[in-house]
Amino acid sequence: MTETSRIRNFSIIAHIDHGKSTLADRLLEHAGAVSPREMREQVLDSMDLERERGITIKAQAVRINYRRPGGGTYLLNLIDTPGHVDFSYEVSRSLAAVEGAILLVDATQGVEAQTLANAYLAIEAGLEMIPVVNKIDMAAAEPERVAAQVAAVLGIAPSEVLAVSAKTGQGVPELFEAIVERLPPPEGSATAPLRALVFDSYYDSYRGVVCYIRVKDGEIATGDRIRFMEGELTDQVDEVGVLSPRPIQVGSLGPGESGYLITGIKEIQKIRVGDTVTRFDRPAGQPLPGYREPKSMVFSGLFPTDGDDFGRLREALDKLKLNDASLSFVPENSRALGFGFRCGFLGLLHMDIVRERLEREHDLELVATAPSVAFRAITSGGTLEIRSPQDLPEGGQLLAVEEPYVRVMVISPTEYLGTVMELAQQRRGELGKLTYITPERVEIDYQLPLSEVVFDFFDQLKSRTRGFASMDYEPAGYRPSDLVRVDILLNSIPVDAFSTIVHRDKAFNYGKVMVTRLRALIPRQLFDIPIQAAIGGRIIARETVKAKRKDVLAKCYGGDISRKRKLLERQKEGKKRMKMLGMVEVPQEAFITALRIDQE
């Protein structure tokens, strides 16, 4: 056990691509935690997907033993945080396990929306911050100007801002010293009853559930009987250890220390991230304050293309859920797509990642329905949360529909102010505050319907400002809105998978786009197939797949029989991938392609 005065717990918070993972790697390397041979780029980003996309999704904790040049060894626990707008929930739960944070800003980019959002989260969590300007080795770096921005935003002196190059290691020794000197050691009593915060967990196929914990008070040791206070679960400690960054078993963890905990628990659902671990024989009176529960913002139906894979999909979701408390799912039955799950995600990136992991790591082939946000239906019988268009009540009992709004914060060079405002206006935005951070950089606050933000707002913002603007958002309540459900009918039968809830002004466009896409995707059949978009009973758009007129081999003589039969058999094989909806054959690809959102 290490004396708390020799411990520092901290996170690195940064806007995406500002060099967080590179800095973490450099810290590990300088402290000798990783030998150069083991040094892979971005050690902490362990999932393949994280490496591919260059972003951090899951929080991770590593221990660094730091020897001060002047003498004395310190134990630094770095708790990594995700760096994308979708994952601010994960950031806040990491911040609950540390006393300080490095606020990292790219010297070539300056302060961005997530820099600010994360800084506010850290301030809210009462953390001490070390502002650091990164990438000072680059030609385009403007460390002084960016330091001045950071200082202005945080209300500190520019001299307090450190300058480093995570790539070359320049400034890293000074950063280590600042961590020791400026960040407070953890408080906590070695003698008080054990209280440890579970800040993450994952499922290991050999060890069962592995929890990441941060000990606040007391001590946890192998063999202890412990209790998860909220989960009301009792078990024995099989192993505690630290990540250095490889797991190393230790006998115990004391106040201020972070590490992993393995018990006999095999079901991930039983462990709540945010729970407090205490001793069974000497329990703490109060659990640690938890933190904001993750809230699903975007919902989509996930269906296996092969109905037999439903069970495998359930298992795969259960496994992902072990690692990802923000993922939610309930079974859903679609007439068009069979059995699947209505899943809730933090945002579209989160949805993409989950889908990719399901397909890649679990070898599933999936169809995803149009993503939607959670609406509220006010009915004579009360308020309902609407996560699937099918749940929207019809007719008289429906009094009003409300949609979630968010406060969107955009930081942009002033030259793109008009562009940003135009985009927000098109998305039904209401302008809030305009703040000039510097004469060249402006912060723009908007109230926007979440549904207008989650789909492609971020991509649009990036492309229209040539990548110079950044954004973050937070929930801002519900508002009544003129929302309607648009149904798509094939041969007069509604296809639930294509239904969506949209603002009335956008209903026609959605209907038109869907029927046009479907007309191109559905092959001609024996009869005309009307494809209609409808609101209630009213048709707002229509296309027709004309009946096929010719489907016959011109020649079939003695020399053709075997060959043509094989051709027909191949065509027949292709037909197996069709789904029958009423009398209409719809290719599997039609669902995937028609529901793709990135093709406006």
Added chain:
Amino acid sequence: MPELAPDDIGLADSALGWMGAYLHVPFCARVCPYCDFAVVAGAEETAGRYVDALIAEIERSQDQGPVHALHIGGGTPSRLSAQALVRMVDAVATRFGLTDNAEVSLEVNPEDWTPALAEGLAARFDRVSFGAQSFDPTVLDYLGRRHSPADVERAVSLARAAGFRSVNLDLIFGAPVESLHSWERTLASALGLGPDHLSCYALTVERGTALSRAVAAGSPAPNPDAQADAYETACSMTAAAGLRRYEVSNFARPGHAARYNLLTWAGGDYYAFGNAAHRHRQGRRGWNLRRLDAYLVAIEAGNSPEAGREFPDREAERLYLGLRRVAGARIGEAAARLLASPEGQRLTSAGVLAVQGERLVVLRPLLTDEVSRALLGPTAGSGSLSAGVSVALAPNR
């Protein structure tokens, strides 16, 4: 043989009992862009060797039974001399025998058809099939054909003068350069020559052809709706001229249905000689080496030229081939299963498939493949063609 209607049911069914013989001639002056048959251009110096090899194959055959319908196809049989073609027919007659009134036919390109060739063949052949394809020079040019409309007129009168019993014209419709109006004129010109038999084929983009490469590179593909219009025009114009449709693409006067074709659609047996030629005997389908040189080497070394064989499900094949005919096919167990399936009901309600007495018929010939495919899967139960066994000794193409 009495002057039976070409779509006569009794005629269609009795064809199962006939024996056919197919002789392949791979030589062409040049390869047409849409053609995917086993052909070679400019290899006519090997023609003599090839005819010897083909006759050797006939002489070595272990099969038995006189031939009711002999057909020489290609390629372009008219690239050979009358003498060579007569030798081939004589070899079949000597080895197997020809029945009385046997149909002996060959395919001819109009530009090859000289008085000498016509007269040289008239004693052995009673039917000639001209590759007219179109009477519109633009379409002929698109199809890569070397003859002119006038060549076809001349060829037909020569054939009549030489005394051929039955004259056929092959036409191709639906090239992207062909308008419906142009097709009507082609049909009118063809019918104006008084053919006994007309074959009208929709231009098809076959894999591996120059046409398919051109289409892949962006040149226009045939339009199926325009082809449907053209087909319907062909049906009405031929009917008005006294020709009756008896198969998807074939029309004839009474007494002039092609017997060699009828027997293949009935699932009958036929010998086959020459490279890439396909034979059928009691459910066994076999095919010869496709390459001309490989075929010659095999024959000259005294080896079998057969490259592969298979044993497809005969019942499903009886329906798949039989339903191409206007006469349709007797309903068997597989057909009854199809009719009871949702797929079969869909086809019936769309007016594609119908029951007439004891027979199943396709009423909308342009959608025949919808029916064929329905017969190939699990809905047809044991009637699945894919249940058959296939043994390929070498690629057949």
